[in-house]
Amino acid sequence: MAKDSNGTELNAGDSVTVIKDLKVKGASSTIKRGTTIKNIKLTSKDGEIECKINGVGTVVLKCEFLKKI
Template identity: 60%
Template sequence: MDVKDCNGNILAEGDSVTLIKDLKVKGANVTLKRGTVVKSIHLTDDPEEIEGKVEKVKGLVLKTCFVKKA
């Protein structure tokens, strides 16, 4: 089960990814801007979702269609 970013690149545990569009974070009243780097991602059981940490938000779950490998 490969986890792929928006360009089809395979993502691995600990990779860094970049957001390709502005995303509103539910429950945190924060908007993450396009180009924000999410470091040391964690793969989940769902191949379309990854977990990561950004400066203000911990335990952030992102859809892989909104990220590209950094």
């Protein structure tokens, strides 16, 4: 079960906000704090989600850096 930084349960299709600047491994870009991500997908690992971000592509993020909207 995936939970955000506040302990709220995340479901597939939810929208979340990034609460901390995150460097993307293998790319020279950074996901800025406050970025809104829509339509997340849950992965087989607890505590991780998959999403698409403009300019970066598809990435896997840890839920501890996200807040449900």
